[in-house]
Amino acid sequence: MKEKGSSFTGSLGFVLAAAGSAVGVGNIWRFPYLCAKDGGGLFLLVYLILVATFGFVLLTTDIAIGRKTKQNALKAFGTIQRKWKFLGYLTFLVPTLIMTYYSVIGGWIVKYFCVYLASDGKEAVGDGYFTSFISSKVSPIVFMLVFLALTAWIVYRGVEKGIEKYSKIIMPGLILLIVGIAIFGLTLSHQDADGTVRTGMQGLSIYLKPDFTGLTVKRFLEILLDAMSQLFFSLSVSMGIMVTYGSYVKDEVHLNQSINQIELFDTGVAFLAGMLIIPSVFVFLGKEGMAAGPSLIFISLPKVFEAMGGVGRIIAIAFFLMMGFAALTSAVSVMETLVANCMELFHKTRKQMCLMIGVYSLVTAVLICLGYNVLYFEFPLPNGSTAQLLDVMDYISNSFLMPFISLLTSILIGWVVGPKWITSEVERNGETFKREGLYSFMIRYVVPVVMLILFLVSTGFANLFF
Template sequence: MPHEREQWATRAGFILAAIGSAIGLGNIWRFPYVAYEHGGGAFLLPYLIALLTAGIPLLILEYTIGRRSRRSPPYAYRALARPAETIGWWQVAICFVIATYYAVIIAWAVRYTGFSFGQDWQPDPEAFLIQDFLQRADEPGMVSSYVAGVAWPLIAVWAVTLGVLALGIRRGIERANKIFIPLLALLFGILVVQALTLEGASLGLDAFFTPDWDAITRGSVWVAAYGQIFFSLSVGFGIMITYASYLGRRADLTGSAMVAGFANSSFEILAGIGVFAALGFMATAAGVGVGDVLGEGGIGLAFIAFPQIISSMPAAGSLFGVLFFGALVIAGVSSLISIVQVVISAVQDRTGWPRVPSVLVVGGAIALASILLFPTTEGLYILDAADHFVNQYGIAMAALVAVIVIAWVLRRLPTLRDHANETSAVRLDRWWLITLGLITPLVLGWMMVDSVREELAARYEGYPLGFLLIAGWGVAAGVLVVGVVLAALPSRRVERLTSVVESEGRR
């Protein structure tokens, strides 16, 4: 018999966990930069349309698949059709890879929370990050030496993450997010209020919100809006299917998806206000434009631009740094927990192992890979290449394949719509079928074509081809191969579970 499936204690617990998964590092450093680069205030219109026509419909789809089967992604897809199990294992492999490098960025944020007290990165934050802290090698390559200052906080991050996961859905993940999400909102709320009081904050807000209406006519802006929604809502790699599999039979799916989707987007806009208010202060102090101090969205914005801002503050700079990097840690850990839970849930379904052994074996394997690869002098290069390729040709590609298979090959959207409508406050109608059957595949397909065109035009970041074939293309192809192999492996337990999953899927 399959192990007894846990359930969330409350609907609020599930929603907070879903919000905790969606609100991660990318919300804080990626959205403000993407919005600024693609029309400022005018970007918010395509962004909102993308949320309504792709983000929330995809959330509802994944919630429905997970709740309907009450299994992890491989067996949730298997309930739709046996060959579709490959998609689920593909997503599990993606989560394994992402978790290994996502944890190390959280470890950086842990150290930078401490660095904020003495502003240790002065006088050159970029040199401090690259040379002093990460001790980055001169060129990409495989592991040669370890960096102790990155390794020990990474071990601590994994200890906390696996500890929460070992406690289970109710006592671990649900309770943790009931602490993490209100604390994250409090910390970031204080940070935004403080940023708005800085001299020059209005200059930053003008840069962030001033609309470039001509941008709306550019296709690249719409692709960027949809891309931000896909990557920020934790859709496409099995997290929401996994979380929804622990829901009760009467859970409201559409209402929960709308709450989680709008909460995520609200936090992104709040992050944009806080980040650009701070950038406006720095630009005013330096006598330059906001674009001149922005740099790049991502690691550069978080670990180079923000330390510069903190060092420029006449007072309370250290507090600002603690709030900012503390918020990164909390947002990161809540997302990391959800990513690792996908892998643990799939292994539990396949093997029947209890939770604690599953966490120790599976979570321990992910942690070990993370600790061996990333707190190294070459770790930043490996992280950059793996993140780029697994996002572009892992998450986005898996989402595209899943939508096409469900909507066009299996034609299961009407069945899933009816299942969601049985218990949902907001009923799904023709609009849901159109968005998932037409709009989402077209946008994701265009993103794939555009991305491949850019890859063929020039090697990513000018990295050596051999390095990219291993750490980039190799990783993207590897997760797909692992998915195919795991789906093909025979298992007596899988056969016993199949009858249960398929009977659940017919309900």
């Protein structure tokens, strides 16, 4: 039951809210560490190609489905084809899983922001500080609660008074912070005890220049899966979020123009985030520091801030404030999707469903927090790595479910109802869809094949062939 009049006021509100969903922890936390792990420039090249092709196709599909059906993801696919109603329930699983851990990561960011706000942050520099914090039984839960409460409040306020209003404030501030810190990072230099000098521009070269040395088919598929899972996470596609946001878009809004702006906004922020983090980490910690993985911003960056001297604390406060903004906008979009879907499913008011989803998010987030202490375990993943509770949820949602959902969606749109079903919606207001040919070819022939390959890689079946 969608509330009457629940919609964005116009194109700008929609673009900023959708960009707010897309621009989040995925861009500023996930993108840089994956880029560093997968060879810098090579990962960046693969990612940019995927955004211009797969990202454009999947984003267009989700938003157009939402606006044309005027339904959230739970009912939209059944509206297109009755037999495909199950696909709506599959998409519902993704934000359900993501919400279990997103507020936990948000709590980590709040913790670090508070540390630098209250002190010089030297306590955060020790290698064991982050591990000690996340493995404690109380502190992570307290900071998670702060982040979750703020998220729930914005969603409770609704589309116009909550999501759109706060996106218009947060997104411009986020961009200014990213650009400012990124430019500052490129001016940095550091000399080791042995006389070795590293500069921000050298780090930028590592970030931008692809290195194909020793590249194998299996390694390329691993990079491709990382880049595609990042695309899913970053653009919020194949998880019902953009379908739900699309259902709020008024008919007079030019979809193609808005989609291009969202795509450019999201990719630009991811690119700047990589330029912000990777050169700075390289300057003070070398290539070894870039290999920190998911803990890159929580372990490596505090060392960078300390090495900056007095200005480091100010940069740290600005950085974690920026991270908080980004995490909040994405968490709001995930919770909004769950609330909107459950309002339809259970025929309850927004207030009632915010309370129910809030309780669900709280209980599951507490379990994720405990996954680093009393519920700790190591689970083997198909890619050969081991994971604990948060990583398992992330792997199932981003590397397993999203390629599978994209595969099924491409079959539905490309072969069951036909690409014209989408392109006609994009052209509704007489807008020229310049990439219509690319869209039709990709959704029918390229997306299904690549998604099938990625699904096989994520499940481990590809190891039989490569």
